[in-house]
Amino acid sequence: MGRDMKKLRKLNNELDKKISSENQPVFTDMICYIRGASISDYDQELVRRDLSEMIIDAQSRGDGLDAVIGSDYKGFCDEVIGALPPKSTKQKIIDGADILCTCLAILGAISIISSGIVAAVKTGSISAVSIPISVGTVVTFAVIIIAAVAVVEYIVRHPFEADTDSMKGRIIVGIAAGGMMAALILIGVILRSTLFTVNLLTAVLVVLALFLAHLALDRL
Amino acid sequence: MISSQMLKGTLEGCILKVISRKETYGYEISESLKEYGFADISEGTIYPLLLRLEKNGYIRADYRESPVGPRRKYFSITAAGGQELESFVYSWEELKKAVDTLFERIEE
Numbered sequence: 001m002g003r004d005m006k007k008l009r010k011l012n013n014e015l016d017k018k019i020s021s022e023n024q025p026v027f028t029d030m031i032c033y034i035r036g037a038s039i040s041d042y043d044q045e046l047v048r049r050d051l052s053e054m055i056i057d058a059q060s061r062g063d064g065l066d067a068v069i070g071s072d073y074k075g076f077c078d079e080v081i082g083a084l085p086p087k088s089t090k091q092k093i094i095d096g097a098d099i100l101c102t103c104l105a106i107l108g109a110i111s112i113i114s115s116g117i118v119a120a121v122k123t124g125s126i127s128a129v130s131i132p133i134s135v136g137t138v139v140t141f142a143v144i145i146i147a148a149v150a151v152v153e154y155i156v157r158h159p160f161e162a163d164t165d166s167m168k169g170r171i172i173v174g175i176a177a178g179g180m181m182a183a184l185i186l187i188g189v190i191l192r193s194t195l196f197t198v199n200l201l202t203a204v205l206v207v208l209a210l211f212l213a214h215l216a217l218d219r220l
Numbered sequence: 221m222i223s224s225q226m227l228k229g230t231l232e233g234c235i236l237k238v239i240s241r242k243e244t245y246g247y248e249i250s251e252s253l254k255e256y257g258f259a260d261i262s263e264g265t266i267y268p269l270l271l272r273l274e275k276n277g278y279i280r281a282d283y284r285e286s287p288v289g290p291r292r293k294y295f296s297i298t299a300a301g302g303q304e305l306e307s308f309v310y311s312w313e314e315l316k317k318a319v320d321t322l323f324e325r326i327e328e
Binding site for chain 2: 047050053054057058061067068069070076079080082083084085
């Protein structure tokens with residue numbers, strides 16, 4: 001993330017606070033939808049600033065959001081997205097690699113804490129501890145990453161149709177989450193054959209390298 | 221009310237014309253357009269068009285504190301924008317002439 005981007009994001013966070021509670025839900029939905037669009041992160045922040053200032057200006061005049069944007073929020077966002085240059089293939093690859101590095105770093109850190117650290121405490125030595133990587137570990141990691149990306153994609157593409165407040169929506173989300181957890185536990189139990197083992201220190205270095213790769217990719 | 225399909229092709233040129241008169245901001249542009257008879261033109265309607273004009277280099281945007289209100293994005297026309305406006309005026313005159321001629325002759 002460049003210095004300009006950081007500055008812009010900080011300014012936008014300040015502007016967000018000035019948006020009234022009445023306008024906040026629709027504003028959040030619009031930003032959420034724009035986040036899912038194939039436009040650069042910098043353009044997303046520029047649009048966020050413009051929308052914030054447009055809404056704050058309308059609030060100071062005593063106008064509602066409908067007077068500024070109309071009632072078709074999705075249509076408005078589609079027009080805005082259509083007016084901006086789409087992300088290049090190179091940027092899409094960088095973003096994909098960034099997501100992969102971030103997810104693997106988080107999952108790796110969880111594995112280190114859950115199995116590696118516990119074993120190190122038991123044996124009293126860090127260098128002697130190895131973390132077994134089973135088929136189940138690989139499949140679980142892949143399923144978690146795919147599911148996480150799918151959930152985020154669904155949320156950013158359908159913010160105006162969100163139905164999580166209704167009982168039906170909550171039941172569907174609950175069943176899906178429960179089913180997912182059960183499937184992951186089952187995968188871990190069934191596919192236990194070890195593919196290879198990684199020394200705890202090596203695992204820590206790999207996770208650190210993935211995190212640094214995420215920081216580097218995020219700046220591009 | 222002018223249909224949105226008809227407006228699509230002409231609004232960008234009209235916005236350029238409004239901006240060419242003086243440096244201005246989104247809400248003021250939408251209010252000017254309303255004064256000239258473009259009903260139901262909100263700031264949100266013109267925002268994507270302003271973004272497109274800015275990305276194409278026809279207008280320049282500058283964030284400044286407003287003397288009477290919050291910070292605003294002020295737009296001014298660029299040299300490329302001036303040429304685009306001339307091109308729009310020429311195309312519009314041609315289209316207007318053709319449509320007027322067609323309606324006059326068919327009525328005769």
